[in-house]
Amino acid sequence: MLSSTSDSYTMTSRSQTPNAEYLWHEMAPTDVSDFAAKQLDLLDRELQAELAETAELTSQHSPAALQRSGLALLNLHIANQRTGLGGKTVLELGLDPAISTSGELPEHGLRVGDIVGVREQIGGAAKKKERSESEKKGVDGVVVKTVKDAIHVALDREEADPPGGKLWIYARMNWTMTKLKDMPLSDQSNFIRVLFGQSSPSPVPASSDALDEDVGPIKWISERPLNTSQQDAIKFALSSREIALIHGPPGTGKTHTLIELILQLLARNQRLLVCGPSNISVDNIVERLAPHKVPMVRLGHPARLLPSVLNHSLDVLTKTSDAAALVQDIRHEMDAKQASIRKTKSGRERKAIYGEMKELRKEYRERERGCVDGLVRGAKVVLATLHGAGGHQLRHLQGQFDVVIIDEASQALEAQCWVALLAARKAVLAGDHLQLPPTIKSQNVKPKSSSSKAAAPSAAKKNKTTAATKPAEEQKPAEEKKPSTTNDASLSPTTTTTTTKLQKLTLNKAPSLETTLFDRLLALHGPSIKRMLTVQYRMHARIMAFPSTTLYSSALTAAPAVAAHLLADLPYPGVQRNDDTTEPLIFYDTQGGSFPEAPPDDDPFPSSSSSATPGADPAKLAKKGRSLLSDSRSNPAEAALCAAHVAALCAAGVRPADIAVITPYNAQLALLAGLLGARFPAVELGSVDGFQGREKEAVVVSLVRSNGAGEVGFLGERRRLNVAMTRARRQLCVVGDGETVGKGGGFLRAWVGFLEEEGEVRYPDVAELKGV
């Protein structure tokens, strides 16, 4: 049992499980303007990091990946240039026609009021000097208008000469943060004050009876009954006046709960904005709301939406609704006029037609805008990604929603959340801050001295603000920080932080973008603002035991349907009942030195081993691993062991599509692709980080690290380990060196202890793996 482990790590000890909620009493309120200034500085650093990284890795970084942050637009050209108010040059930037045929800008988070930099877009191979030249030649301006196919930027300086060639723009200052920074105290609603800890949230009845009384009788709507913790979370969210956090550990039915919450709020005639950090998180909700015939509109580019949600897409609705017919009428009239121009020989007549066309175009735009506004205003639920919520369709809707619901909130940057937050009067955030946070790159970039100065809090305020924005790393116990991350490189980790640089930032008391809104609110107001879902519907009870005890205060229980389910019980024919299919937790302990990790500079793909990477995809993966991550770790013998286990499961009748192999190291992933890609193409191979939110019946986790020094690198991050150990439904198979991993700090030591006691430990013989 966990409690009987001899390890010094006390799994239920609060002092050693530094979840944000245990630190809340140390937190002080944050000054809104101060906070906004800090966020602006951090965003700027994040962008600089993005820039630096793109320059280095453009060959691997598609422009789409760079734009994913929503704070930049690439491949632009100057479609038009005019003199605007005050004699300022206004650039109309559209997509370079050589790049795009549709002309529509991708979804982005840039909005009117944002301060942007306009730069020449240079290739990834550009030298440092060329990059700094481009930076010097760049101009800054303010976004004055955004439409589907262009963004209009008024340049700062009247004499500014815009750069030529292909351009890109990026947000230097975020409008929302600028607005918050300048917001007079009198304009700050109680909601905003609560978000910054200047007011306490209005109390929510603590006892179940009092809560029931406050919320009133509830008629549950979803067909599948909700468990008690889900019902409590919904009642809590209904009763809260300003904020409610729904903490959903892995497999606990967070989305199921949110769907019911949305239906309950609608039954109470509330108007809702529902957001998530990714299109898939939002589409998932649209799909599950659709059977309830909810009047909803999904914002976002149709090309990025799941086909099943297109019926609710604003773009599609603007073409198919009644109001759209009026817009189409004008379109037809314009087409007819256009055709008549060609037939007209008289110059005067042509001129007259051009005049009419101009009027028609104006009316078309007005009607289209009216149609969009009408649809958005008429919808009881508007759904968008956090970037999409910053789009022009929502520009008039500040404060128009009763509640904003943010799913996967612990996966979103706080700055991204603010556009959505300002649109509502109350927020419900759902997420799990004990899984991986959003991808951050900026810890590698030194703060720019000027902007850091601008953002520096006054001495009087300093003590107040630093605590609340303490970086996550700082909140870890010393033991957790010990594992060195300096030698690691991989695409998959959440941060590209190096210990020394992080320490420097910590010493400077710099806040972290990585501190999500979810983390911060929990730290600010304590556990009373959250309810946790406690029944999980994924993992066998033994797979669940360790994360539950160490991370979720032993609060999780396994639903009866999954508590004892095994691979042997899979509901399809042909699965044998043997040693491999009746064990939910297997630990292949490779300690002893026969499964050493390859040094980072070892090429795990020597040309002579090309036979090990058959098939197109594995080769691609292998190439990616080699070119990008020459210093990412791999462990060839361990990869072979993983492959052998997968082969054994498949031989026992488990379908390959029910199996995944995950690892924190991309070089290892490439090796696995070589071994398994062609033989079992349906077996899913992925990075731990990429597998967050997913599940499989059987999951093999390859830990890779095996060295005398006890270096564990990325494995030292508990949230990554949490993701790795909570993806499996019926079998978790851990492959790794117990001795090395056990040296990686208290959490890892406890995990190894747990695997040894509760799992079936197997000591593999490397000689038996020959020929795998």
Ligand SMILES: Nc1ncnc2c1ncn2[C@@H]1O[C@H](COP(=O)(O)OP(=O)(O)OP(=O)(O)O)[C@@H](O)[C@H]1O
């Ligand atoms: N009250 C319930 N009763 C039975 N099954 C449930 C219940 N709630 C959720 N589930 C099941 O749990 C699984 C996860 O639920 P859901 O898809 O809502 O969660 P999610 O938010 O997508 O995932 P996660 O819980 O990992 O965040 C689904 O298979 C769902 O059917």
